[in-house]
Amino acid sequence: MSKSDPAPLGPVQVGAEHVTTVQTRRAGTVPLRHTVPGLLRDPARTLVECGERSGGEVVKINLGSFRPFLITHPDHLQRVLREKSDNYVRAGDGLQWRPLKRLFGDGILGDGEHWTNSRQILQPLFTARRIDGLVDRLAVAIEESIDELAEPARTGEPVDMGDVQAQVVCSAIMRVFFADKISVPDAMRIMKAQDQIAWSVMPRILVPWAPLVAPMPGDRTFRRAVQLIDDLLMPTIRAARETVDEGTDDIISTLWRGRTEDGGRLDERQVRNDTVAMVATTTETTISVLTWLWPHIEQDPAIAARLYEEIDQVVGDQPVRREHLRELRYTRQVLDELLRLYPIGWLFPRTAVEEDIIGGVRIPAGSTLVVSPLITQRMSQFWDRPEVFDPDRFSPELVRKRPKYAHFPFGGGPHQCIGMHLFYLEATLIVATLLSRYRFRLSRPSVPGIKVAAALRPLERVEVTLRPVQGAAA
Template identity: 55%
Template sequence: MVPRFVRDPLEALVGFADEAGGGVVRLNLGTFRPYLVTHPEHLQHVLKDNAANYVRDGKGLLWRPVRRAVGEAILVVEGPLWESSRGVLQPLFTAKRVETMVDGMAAAIGEAVDVLDEPARAGRAVDASDALARIVCQATMRVLFGDKIAVPDALRVVSALGTIATAMVPRLLVPFMPYAIPMPGDRAFRGAVRTIDDVVLPIIREARERPGDDQDIVSTLCRSRVVDGQEISERQIRDDVVAMFSTSTETTIAVLSWLWPVLQTYPEVSARLQDEVDQVVGDGPVQRSHLAELRYTRMVLDELLRLYPAGWMIPRTAVEGETLGGTQITSGATILVSPYVTQRMAAYWDDPDIFDPERFAPTAPRRQFRYSYFPFGGGPHQCLGQHLFLLEAPLIIATLLSRFRIQLRGKADLAPRMGASLRPRNTAQLELTPVDRSRTR
């Protein structure tokens, strides 16, 4: 198993799952022997029905390196601290609340896309990751962070988080390695954490000195609260701010980074998507009323989330031993749960490696299992930002495609780069041709 896993961890995990037909697999990776859980019914048990027995352990496979970046954040802790942070943040991310942000998001996205006019008219290619990061940061900083983090500073944080995601990989592959032993990526990791602190801590200190009623993430987290008899600390606020920054930006940037190589690879999908945007949006700005009509756009997004979920791995630690799918799980064992793996299994998806938005058409047969598709996780720890993504992402796609005809420079590369989130191995260079609006009237 070890050579196969080291050569291509993602392909190996899907292969192990397919060979087991959805059964629980004990992986023999040397001194590390986790259980791979992929059957939707078993996933529901782990993530929802018996979630209290399968916890996010800060010493475990993924959470240990993540914890070095976000500390005791909502993403990694359990118990009263998680309940307190989730309790104050969840109202900001409800479907109803996010709906109220649509107009502000659409305006911010439009302003960010305006910046692309100059390179487009000059015939210069743009880096897809850089462009997406700027668009997402401008929208997110406005509607979720109340512009408390300036866009240039937000881009510094995005870059630092990207460095962290890459620098984590060696530690992910050998999770048993003590941190006292230096590994590739450690120095870059520490530098990225310092960059994040340089941006975030002064903003938190100012918000705590001047408390108010603003309904943004920073203000909400900085309000006085007590957890286990202790006043919330600056460090805890910092950890939650960084976690929420990552949650609210990384999923959109990561998932949409796959759009361009996918459209190049599947021209029929590209043509249908472009036709829908032309018909729905026309020559005007993208508006709230357009979202309900962008049906194929939503199908494309759902398929992107199936094949390329940003949160590709959701590890858990078993508190107590139990039998799952006929396999005895030992107390303290690591459980590997992966949307990437289950959503690519032939047992649950026809031609799983093919990009086919029709799987998510309104007329498509209903899926047999709820947890055959879970790109945002499930149970009590389901991603807070899912409603934001499902509104923000189609606004970004529609705005870009209504303003430009977009071609990938060079060959499409759909090979993934493994990290804390999943992105293409090579960033796309985009050639933008401005739409002649007079011809669309």
């Protein structure tokens, strides 16, 4: 990485403020030879290496004709994601959003007026108070799904934890947040289609300058998967419009009933976009992140012992309920460490609306910025032994000392994921319910690598054999 000497600039316009003469420098560059070959071989490792090479400074990543700015330092991230979020937008033609917009369209995962309307309508469903009020309903739905593991546990038949978690999460979310308007089998088919989409868009994310009209690998898979999702969801969405009333508060009914800032209603296309987005965001994080839990705790008996001990003491042989969750403090630390290593929202690209200066580097209007929890959360500048799975990093005293944006798996500022609180409650319920009933042994006791897609996925399946805990709640 090369850096030029600081060069003085005259007055520049930054947002709405006139800034006097400041010392700025040109951004260093991570060379092409360190990026493209590595991105093709091992994208996750290469991206983290780019962060290490930056040393926390604002640099450019040389991808040939495309050279986005890489933002890794917590102070700089706070400026981009929170303090000046209006200047750094999720542009529809940006690095990641352009290929995914073909699935999600304008709405809760976009920006501008559509995002404002969707966020205003959906936010009340995801407040901490409301989610807390749903805990016991979620817990019962999760228990009923985990009941189905009794037979494979009795026979010793291995189970795929990715499939188990998908079944558990879909059963709970479809019941509690979609009022069973979407059946669990249909939700499972949507999950598989989303997995195909997440992988099929990677060629376009890695080659962001390619026009959408130019055919690329994965396009056919993408189109088939989107069509399947629409075939499954659109009849349900249209039927819900005819039956919506003030007494229903599931996601689809809420979207149809909601009012925009100007007093209007969402059209069918935006209700479709937001329904697809909410099915994905309320399920995908929990399903994927927890898959890495089991190999990590099997590899470290001390972590496993602390987790088992806490769950045994807090839950015992009773069903997991709301009053248990606040006592499962170490379980929360384990989840935070999983999210540090495997943030599902691993890439938050932004586009600069107006010129700005970050870390002494001039950011011209129209520039693309790469913001990645995967990178920052694995950088040795901000984390001791970042490659090691260590839930003690999230003890309260260490969290208080750490910069806020050293750990931001759900983004930050106005675009922070509205499902964050739901993830922690749901994941805690799943882990506590499973480990209060079962101990497990992995068929292959290695930690899967990372498959970089639109969302991170484990490279290999995680299969386990379950053994019932004596006296556990049935």
